[in-house]
Amino acid sequence: MKDRVLARLARIAPGIVAFVHYRREDLRHDVVAGVCVASVALPVGVAYAELAGFNPAVGLYSCMWPLVAYALFGTSRQLIVGPDAATCALIAASIAPLAAVGSPEYMSMSITVAFLAGVFCIAASFVGLGACADFLSRPILTGFMNGIAISIALGQAGKLLGFKIASTGVVGPLIEIATKIGQTHLPTLSVGLCAFALLLLLPKFAPRVPAALATLAAAACVTALLALDTHGVRTIGAVPAGLPSFVAPHFSFDTLDTLAVDAAGIALISFCSATLTARSFAAKNGYDIEDDRELSAIGAANIASALSHGFAISGADSRTAMNDMAGGRTQLASIVAAAAIAFVLIFLTGPLRFVPTAALGAVLVMAAISLVDITTVKALWHEARGEFAICIVATVGVVALGSLKGIMLAVALALFRFIRLVARPSYEVLGRVDGMKGFHSTARHPDARCTPGLCLFRFNSPIVFFNARYFKRTALDVVAETMPKPQWFVLDALAVTGVDVTGRHAIEELREELDQRGVSLVLAGRRTQRLDWLHKHGMDDVTAAQFHFPTLRAAVRSFHAAQRRDAPLSASTPRETQAQAQQQQQ
Template identity: 35%
Template sequence: MGDEASRGSAAGRTSWLNRVSPFLASLRGYDTTRLKKDLVGALTVTALHIPEGMAYAQLAGLPPQAALYSTPAALALYALFGSSRQLIIAVSASVSVLSAATVGALAQQGSPRFVALTAALALVAGAVAVLAGVLKLGRVAQFFSSSVLSGFVFGLALIIAIKQVPKLLGIEGAKGGFFERLGFILTHLGQTHALTLGVGASSIAALLLLGRVSRRIPAALAVLVLGIAVSSLLHLDAKGVAIVGHIPAGLVPPQLPDVGLGDLVKLLPGACGIALVAFAEAIGPARMFAAKHGYEVDPNRELVGLGAANLGGGIFRGFGMGCSLSKSAANDQAGSTTQVSSLVTAGLTLLVALFLTGLFRALPEATLGAIVVVAILGMMDVKALVRLARLRRADFLGAAVALVAVLAFDVLPGLLIAVGVSLFLTVYRASKPRMSELGRVPGTLDLAATHRESSAITLPGLHVFRPEEGLFFANATSLRDEVLARVRDAKAPVREVLLDLELTDDLDVPGADMLAGLHEDLSHRGITLALARVHAPTLRFLERTGVLAKVGRQNVYPQVSAGVEAWMAHHESQAWQEWRLIRDGLYLLRSRVDEAGAALHGEERHRQEDLLLRLDDADTRMRELLRNLPHPASDDDSRSPTH
């Protein structure tokens, strides 16, 4: 018992640790082959990160070396607490720009206060993201339509790419949003530096060629080393080719920024924006990588991982962290399989910060731009957009709106528009009245939607409706109008409407008010409203709102069949369809009695045979009755079961 208890306790601790740190679960079956791939991924990401991090630090309004202060902690913390195995959470252009805009309204760029507020902003953004993850608000990802997200990710990739084009052409001065940069590039093509263009074009060609030759070759790393070697040997900088240049080295100890509570309150809106942008940037690529490699990502764990990364960046006097599409794509292309790649990248970044920054001095910026452009090609999924356009225009329209919004209004407004489009599509789809009328399948007591089962039989005077989604504010009015329209257009007078509310788990006030109004509208027409399959929480809410008292508890049934039986018991019409239902019920009862008879003996056997004779007699008389009753020509009595 003691050993079993110890094993159970150990298993519980392991399970808890795996939930806290998905990284531990990813290490199952880890071997040297996977380690080699992760090391290659780490080398590639490190090579991309150093110069790019310096540039993004300047976007955030900080000195270049700030990237070396903050990213090692961010990389390590996300690796431990995030759930994606290929995603790289480090510097992000969109987060950096948003950080500069938020802090720039409170302090002069370059001042010590600006640096302190930038670090504080990262800490607040991290706290917001962690809190959202702990409260399990990752469900907000449900409102990010995958179609809309594909357009959003495509737009982000284009923004990153357009920022690299001047590096490939040797053009300087491009600023602003996507279209401003594009216009500047098109109007300044005459200023293209031929040698820089040659370096960029040859780098792209080498990357694509190596990628086709073998995926085992770390193409980005090989081209990066080759670019540095050629630049050093030929002194390309002296010939007008821009190079990365000097990168300051050094580290700072962790410390809390010296800001007041009032400053934190002022930073809160921008921090929420950074948390949202970082999450939106991360969740799409994270899901893409997870689907590609066959594992699951947890949106709540992603929020916690992103929050931890920003906390790490802020405490080391850095700036806000987010998802790097280019480095994530490069990491995946290099074959990385686990978060070990991020941990090794963090260690390598520390080493570079202390000892190796001089190695990147001669790296042509055109080669760096080529690596980034080729790395993000996978994010520009043209096939996905074409597929959406071919299969469903509404999904393609959502993706196109998100893509154009990101390009036209920048990342944060584009994100808000993308979320708004997703929510609009969700509410619009829910607001359309999707409601089925139920009828009985001949020969059974089962109910089916009449538009799916053409032979389904309805009872005259009774209409059974089932909303195909939960009843709530967005569709309440539409469903009410649909019910009244079908009642008005019915061929025979309607005496009762039975609503199947099985799909309504959480009724809201507008939904309850709609049921009360529907009851009154039907009552004025002499029609009874009845409800079936009402879940307990919904029933309690109907009672609290007074709707149950209006409808009448006697008109609420546990099953739709119970409502149908009650209808037949309280009405004397006994139309042909009702007799058919009774006869099919008798047949099913006879089948059950006949099956049970195989195990009976003696007196019980005689009773069973007597019951079968009586059921046969009732069936014969019912056949005679059905022959004398008028019935629809489409429903031939010969289709009912015989014995």
């Protein structure tokens, strides 16, 4: 009985089952890892709240309850969820045109977007859409992250220089910076440069010290001691103490359609980014994750964030890496991290008001730099120019058009390229090669031997509505180019993984045109599958089924048998020699 209950519970909340079977020897490792994760999540949460246009406390709220929700519903033992640069940039880009940043309406819309994103993720998990993560290819995500990094870095320039930048994109901010450079506030710039220095030096000379946390702490201490806030250095201000109260999403139906579209985009990016991180660390630690369970877990985490005054979240690469590096073994590390953040919210919010925004800007710029992946871009240039172009389009699109429009453009281009590859797939004429078994492409093996009167053809794709005409035209062209004129045209059906109604009509039309030319169309492979289909549709007496051999070898043997009998190699020959070929196979 207990096992059945646990099995059912595992399908809904895998984390709870992991806690039921928790091993005491993992406790020390998970506690240490959880504290380390919190030390990184605290400054990052504050910084990303600033990026998305919220009070710093909102960033901490978004770090806490989502961790608990994911620990209960997720299947990854190492993944840490919370605010991330890409999601925060998407939130700001989505809501800023609809409401003033920092206003109650802005917060309300953010809660609604996070809630809807969570609902979309959970609903999608019930229909098995976890595989959607596979549609955002590595080139698209690399380009997206690079574009987000550029946008974030330019967006923080004003905080580091001490003046506001109103332009968006790349060219506009650069021009505005150039025209306003004389307005630079030197104390603010000094704080930012010192913060950069600490962020660069601490990992080298004190690798065990959380660089972001130590930098913000040092900046807050210097600001408080020297009263820099009275000299024009802007700080984040008072941070409300205490745990967040729970709130229900409140929205206007006038903006619901816009928010729903934004939420769908954020849900897709949030899940795909989290899943890629979870897959990487699962492979590293020797276990598997379940995509659909991950989809529902990310949805639950977003809903938990929305109900606790937070904003949309995703998987966090740096915090997940910290968890793994610190020895985190189970989802309990997330619970410990959430408890540590709650402790800070209750007892330690006072010192946060002295943190200068220039130091936060430096932390965000460093985070943006860590998102840039030049290695993958270089590899794409050398390995696949088409994928490289998609990557660059994603980067330029995000910077020039905004996050959501940029990623939609990149996905559209990737789908167009995929459809183009399937609509115009590769094809091969096959022959025998001395010393090699089977049949091989004559294009790749110039010494391949083809049997006179026999054309073996392989079409490397399903035959469906958008390539059926291309298949028929290509087959007829191959027949016309084959010398001497073939008497059998054998299609390797193993390479044809599927055929729709349009494809079946194209094959029958090809058969009719070949018959007019005195050429027999013969299929090889997937014979049992096709016979089952004919039987299912009441077409057992269709003579086309008799033109089908189980393998290419059987078709070639049948052709040679007909030659030895000096039989006329017409459309009737495959039917007459089918039984003999099957006997030879046996």
